[in-house]
Amino acid sequence: MNTKSEQRQKIKYRIRKKISGTASKPRLSVYRSNAEIYAQLIDDVTGVTLASASSKDKNIAAQKVNKTEKSKLVGGAVAQKAIELGLSAVVFDRGGNLYHGRVKAVAEGAREGGLKF
Numbered sequence: 221m222n223t224k225s226e227q228r229q230k231i232k233y234r235i236r237k238k239i240s241g242t243a244s245k246p247r248l249s250v251y252r253s254n255a256e257i258y259a260q261l262i263d264d265v266t267g268v269t270l271a272s273a274s275s276k277d278k279n280i281a282a283q284k285v286n287k288t289e290k291s292k293l294v295g296g297a298v299a300q301k302a303i304e305l306g307l308s309a310v311v312f313d314r315g316g317n318l319y320h321g322r323v324k325a326v327a328e329g330a331r332e333g334g335l336k337f
Contacts (some may be wrong), residue, residue, distance in 0.1 A: 232316035271301035295329020
C-alpha cells in the first residue's frame with residue numbers, strides 16, 4: 221500500500237520524465253506546502269535555478285490576501301524576474317499537484333506577467 225506522499229512522488233517522476241527545462245526555455249517548477257507556495261525557473265541542462273519567487277517574499281507576504289491570491293502574485297513575480305532575464309517561454313511543472321486552485325493561480329499569474337507556456 222502506497223502512502224499519499226509516495227503516490228505524489230511517483231506522479232512527480234512521471235511528469236519529470238516528459239518535461240525538462242533549457243536555458244532558453246526553463247522549467248517553471250511549483251512547490252506547494254500547506255501554508256506557502258514557491259516557484260522556480262530551472263535550467264535542467266546545467267542544473268541551475270535562474271529565478272525564484274515565493275509567498276514568503278517581503279512584498280508578497282506583506283499583502284493581506286488569501287493563499288490563492290498570494291499564489292497569483294508569486295506567479296507574477298517569477299514572470300517579472302524571467303522577463304528581466306530575457307526569457308518569455310517556459311515549461312510548466314505542477315510538481316505532482318493537480319492543476320487546480322493555488323497551482324493554477326501561479327500559472328495564471330505567470331501568464332498575465334507575460335510568460336508563454
